[in-house]
Amino acid sequence: MNKFPSRPLPGTGLRLSTLGLGAAALAGLYDAVDAPTAAATLRAAWDQGLRFIDTAPFYGYTRSENRVGAFLSDRCREDYVLSTKVGRLMEPDDSILPGADGWADPLPFRPVYDYSYRGVMQSFEGSLRRLGVQRIDILLVHDIGRLTHGARHELHWHALTHGGGFRALQELRDQGLVRAIGLGVNEWEIAQEAIAATPLDCVLLAGRYTLLEQGALPFLDRCARAGVGVIVGGPFNSGLLAGQAKYDYSSAPPDITARARALAAVCAEFDVPLEAAALNFPLAHPAVVSVLAGMRSPAQVLANAGWMRQPLPGEVWQALRDRGLIHPEAPLPLGGVKEGG
Template sequence: MDLPPLGLGGAQLGNLYHAISAETAEATVRRAWDEGIRYFDTAPHYGLGLSERRLGAALSAYPRDEYLLSTKVGRVLRPHAAEPGERDDQGFDVPATYRRHWDFSRSGVVRSLEDSLVRLGVDHVDLVYVHDPDDHFTEAVSGAFPALLELRAQGVVRAIGVGMNQAPMPAEFVRRFDLDHVLMAGRYTLLDQSALDELLPLCLERGVGVVAGGVFNGGILATAEPGGMYDYAAAPAGLLRKAQRIAEICAWHGVQLPDAALALPGTHPAVHSVVLGAHDAGQVSVNVARAAAEIPAGLWHDLVDAGLLRAEAAVVSPGGTP
């Protein structure tokens, strides 16, 4: 399954960090469609199902066969008798009316997918990722992946994969299973190229498409002047200085830091798509414009020469940007 080069991530549709209105969420998806985006990614985790409900409602205005849709399994949502005013404790500004329960069993995968289809209001999704099995390796190997392989063979889903914020464990899953895609968050960026150690070469060798998420590393690379957040926590001082140095070299080339951050993952031949979230329609258009920015090959070479980018990064090959 070929994925478009740019997709819309659904975390912000689930009120990540702060609430947005239903109208804003709908307008965000509409703008993505108008800008030509045809790949949409979500998960039960995002806002305790709110992202799936909002995304499904917005996409109901468009023909189902004209876009690709992915969601994730691994967390089953169960109703919770919340106290008055109780809010979710995992970063989403939503009432705590459900609890997430880790479940990588076959029955958990089937239940999670069935629940997602109801929330999305569709009869199928195109791609299903096993979501964050960092502490559940054995269960994912024995339950989730065999279940998804079976569902793919039955034609229930078109493609399967794994979505994680690290690189070593996804590489192990690629070795063990016939996966279609890996959603890799934050591990091939201007500040972290650890996916070059094993994951990206392995995916390229085995024909597994990589979807890059977290290209701004949680915010530090999202603005022309580096922000203060890195991977959902305060950025260490040394990493902030490195980001500032990268921003300076970008400026020498007439490039904004977030434009370079967005461009880097797509220069590797294993990366098929980059997924970006947005909290409103305007941010969608900004992201699309950034994705179209031209990045001179000399920028990558200068970052390598300054010791700020690994020499084996694909962008250093002749030709620069794709």
């Protein structure tokens, strides 16, 4: 199977497949995934040409990194791009129960936020051990932001900016142990503050620039001008654009559900699967390097790969824009008006 097309991550020498595998689902997000199924899913993704895999210590309380590392152990290190995250230390804890933080069967570790220099370095070293590699291609600060941390945001932001967290990332990059540094967040506003505070290579932004919502468009435009690559996570908005009732990791409110149904109705007029439109739409923006989709079975891999490869008529994008379902300034995929912005 030929590889997926790839795009360069500016200034890093890395190229990311335009469709990447988000490995949270493989760690049992909401529902358990057994080890053989996880391995088969990773193998199916590899066979389909996906060469960008994103994981994190938090996913399944280290389960995701362990599974990804086991799969990659006999692959050539130059054949894939691997990203993981810092910001939480995983401390042993035998009292962890099923369902913690949404993980169906988490391993016996408790996540503790730590964005300091020491915390970043300790998290990085733990990821190297679990993944069985000597370097991480992309290292991301995980879940920093006001919506995530509320009253404790300033404490964590200070650790990152004045407590050495960003400095640790820069040292790892300077030493060649990391090729690129950035943020992995659900909030574009904090990403905008971060790229103003320190030189970052990329932002993994989940759920905020999708077919469903484009409120982050000005931020992406800024990234394009600054040469900061954007990886779009959550292209289905936690599953809402793939036939599920979740949005932002919880039940979808009625107005959001109605918008998703309107998007689906327009796509149906042109015989376009909503999922195919959702995967292809973000890639039209010049800042976007890759789209990450969570997959928990070989069948989901095949479905996502097929949707991403499906040619889509330009008329569907025009219709979505004409009916007010896409931001009037958002770049549209090939075949649509205002191509590439």
